[in-house]
Amino acid sequence: MVRKCLFPVAGYGTRFLPATKAMPKEMLPVVNKPLVQYGVEEASEAGMKFMGFITGRGKRAIADHFDISYELENEIRGSSKEGLILPIRKLMEENDFAYTRQNEMKGLGHAVQCGQYLMGDEPFGMILADDLCVADEGDIGVMAQMAQIHEKYGCSVVAVQEVPEDNIHKYGVIAGEEIEPGVFRVNNMVEKPAKEDAPSNLAIIGRYILTPDIFAKIEETGAGINGEIQITDALLKQAQEGNVIAYKFRGRRFDCGSIEGFVEATNYVYENIFKKA
Ligand code: UTP
Numbered sequence: 001m002v003r004k005c006l007f008p009v010a011g012y013g014t015r016f017l018p019a020t021k022a023m024p025k026e027m028l029p030v031v032n033k034p035l036v037q038y039g040v041e042e043a044s045e046a047g048m049k050f051m052g053f054i055t056g057r058g059k060r061a062i063a064d065h066f067d068i069s070y071e072l073e074n075e076i077r078g079s080s081k082e083g084l085i086l087p088i089r090k091l092m093e094e095n096d097f098a099y100t101r102q103n104e105m106k107g108l109g110h111a112v113q114c115g116q117y118l119m120g121d122e123p124f125g126m127i128l129a130d131d132l133c134v135a136d137e138g139d140i141g142v143m144a145q146m147a148q149i150h151e152k153y154g155c156s157v158v159a160v161q162e163v164p165e166d167n168i169h170k171y172g173v174i175a176g177e178e179i180e181p182g183v184f185r186v187n188n189m190v191e192k193p194a195k196e197d198a199p200s201n202l203a204i205i206g207r208y209i210l211t212p213d214i215f216a217k218i219e220e221t222g223a224g225i226n227g228e229i230q231i232t233d234a235l236l237k238q239a240q241e242g243n244v245i246a247y248k249f250r251g252r253r254f255d256c257g258s259i260e261g262f263v264e265a266t267n268y269v270y271e272n273i274f275k276k277a
Pocket of ligand 1: 008009010011012013014015016025054102104105106107108110111128129130257
């Protein structure tokens with residue numbers, strides 16, 4: 001059972017400037033809910049009830065969001081608006097939240113390293129909240145699907161999606177052997193390859209389950225391209241030992257780190273979730 005989930009939310013979100021000048025990207029709302037709340041709901045649904053955040057300067061709004069707001073709650077008590085905060089109150093009651101800071105942006109691998117004390121010596125989920133995943137109607141969420149895969153294979157799991165070749169240079173890309181439909185034993189992984197060098201069209205998106213040996217692997221690999229510590233390099237080491245599964249998930253994923261993906265997600269959630277609720 002995977003009990004914990006890590007949320008690296010320290011990035012600057014430069015693609016959303018000026019919106020992200022004083023506000024975390026993860027607090028941008030898709031319709032009426034911030035991106036990070038969708039991520040926490042998905043982790044909680046998967047049975048992960050401990051949420052660990054890697055934050056940075058200017059990210060306090062995230063911790064405030066998962067805390068009580070006495071004045072506001074007092075103001076709307078007994079009114080029809082009270083119902084609007086019940087879902088987040090429930091989320092706060094059912095889960096634990098902890099925060100630590102990454103004080104220099106040295107890449108996703110470094111952010112994960114900062115989470116070592118929060119995650120401890122057990123497998124944990126990791127959600128990049130700017131990738132919004134929406135389950136198909138009646139289906140479980142992507143992280144819950146991945147928890148099932150992890151339970152079966154007992155190793156790290158990365159969620160992958162087929163991506164058109166013109167976009168492949170934006171992602172970590174895997175190669176592997178398909179061991180059951182949509183499930184691959186990874187044997188190679190390349191971070192942001194040129195399209196001619198991509199080992200497949202299967203791109204890693206912002207959902208992972210990592211076994212705790214990842215911390216030692218990050219330490220061993222050190223900094224890669226741009227002086228950043230890449231998570232892909234550490235995952236490749238696990239893959240070389242046969243310990244990474246790539247999973248082609250069910251459901252939809254929106255790249256809300258980009259303006260186009262964010263607008264697409266907003267339209268989709270408004271039409272398919274918000275209006276139907
Ligand atoms: P991104 O590169 O997509 O996010 O990192 P960013 O840097 O915030 O966005 P842009 O490119 O400037 O617009 C993917 C995820 O990893 C986290 C980010 O917060 C984001 O959720 N991250 C990245 C960290 O927490 N620390 C880092 O050093 C790098």
